[in-house]
Amino acid sequence: MTIGHHLKEFHGLPVFDLPEADARVELPEPDAVAWRLSAATYAEDDDELWEPMFERFLKTVDASRVRALVVGGWNEAYENSSADIVAALGAARDRLTALEAVFLGDMTFEDCEISWIIQSDVTPLLAAYPALREFGVRGGTGLAFPSVRHTALETLVVETGGLGGEVVRGIVGSELPALVKLDLWLGTDEYGGDSTTEDLAPLLAGTAFPALRDLALRNSVIQDAVAAAVAGAPVVARVERLDLSMGVLTDEGAAALLDGRSLTHLEHLDLSHHYLSEAMQERVRAALAPHGVTVVLDDAEEAEDDGDGEVYRYVAVAE
Structure with missing residues (x-):
């Protein structure tokens, strides 16, 4: 058995994928969904990387009302660790003031096999968000x-x-x-x-x-x-x-x-x-x-x- 589906619900909220930058999609209320931000793990030259996607998200959505975030893939997750993502999330703590839940690494086998996902020390997220109620992480390689x-x-x-x-x-x-x-x-x-x-x-x-x-x-x-x-x-x-x-x-x-x-x-x-x-x-x-x-x-x-x-x-x- 492998992991074949992305999260559909997280922290009691439906998961909503952040649309592409040029998509004309009506966005839900910031606190009504768990926002999934996922970049291509096998990125092409014109693919949006995770960090720029996160910055676009913070500019597009009222971050102060976001309750839950799901991090999907990031560029070459089988070689690049989650450390930069952990740092980016931590740096946004003064903007994500209502954040209650984070899932890090919502990838299927088609994105990246679970044991290929390169994680990092994830505890800085807990330090950055003392009100966090739910935390999930997928992938044990490099995990601290x-x-x-x-x-x-x-x-x-x-x-x-x-x-x-x-x-x-x-x-x-x-x-x-x-x-x-x-x-x-x-x-x-x-x-x-x-x-x-x-x-x-x-x-x-x-x-x-x-x-x-x-x-x-x-x-x-x-x-x-x-x-x-x-x-x-x-x-x-x-x-x-x-x-x-x-x-x-x-x-x-x-x-x-x-x-x-x-x-x-x-x-x-x-x-x-x-x-x-x-x-x-x-x-x-x-x-x-x-x-x-x-x-x-x-x-x-x-x-x-x-x-x-x-x-x-x-x-x-x-x-």
Whole structure:
């Protein structure tokens, strides 16, 4: 599976692509949409680059009323990092005074494969916008997230084909007292995903993020280990929605999850894109569905055997 569609909604708002400079299009109210600014990743000589597009946007729209921004592609995103975009957004903080949400890197596989996207240290955006409530980033290559303190952020989403352990430690070591939703795509070591369950320790211990209610640790090649770690984790007691989807979860991980702390208080458990046997799927349903837990077990996968004893299982999104 790859990412084949751009965001249609962000921060509860419909996404609206900024028209080309010469387009005769009636623009929506500045606060009625999430504005998507996307330049060609494979730019031709006459293509508008991202930074000039951003300047045109600030001159065209009442920036003081903009609530949400979606950054799509930028020129040669597979070679050029997001650092200049992060800097440009930060420099505009006195103009984007109502900004509540930013998504950085809304690209499909046709724009740039997720693990080819070159990111940067994205935390200056949090420093520049202390009122930011939602932040999302796609792409783990070059991504940095040193520990920060931010008192307003409620949702943090990091989508990668491989999330480095240093980045994970920076995130879970941050002070985010308002954080309600955390969504981490841990990925595979083939694309830089060298994080371990030990890196998640402060999160799982429940000492980080006191407002957390929605936890996703997904798209992981170590999904069984993650499930086992989550099974005994104190944080589970206050989580209402738990998402361990998109990874290589097998019966071993699911059994550990069921044998750990009670999950009957959950509203929603997502294990989709899994490698569970039918018997284990029924065991999960029988344990939780009677308690009112919505259990998602879509996209059952089958391991591939190369005939020489090697068995292959794949995360949903890697390259």
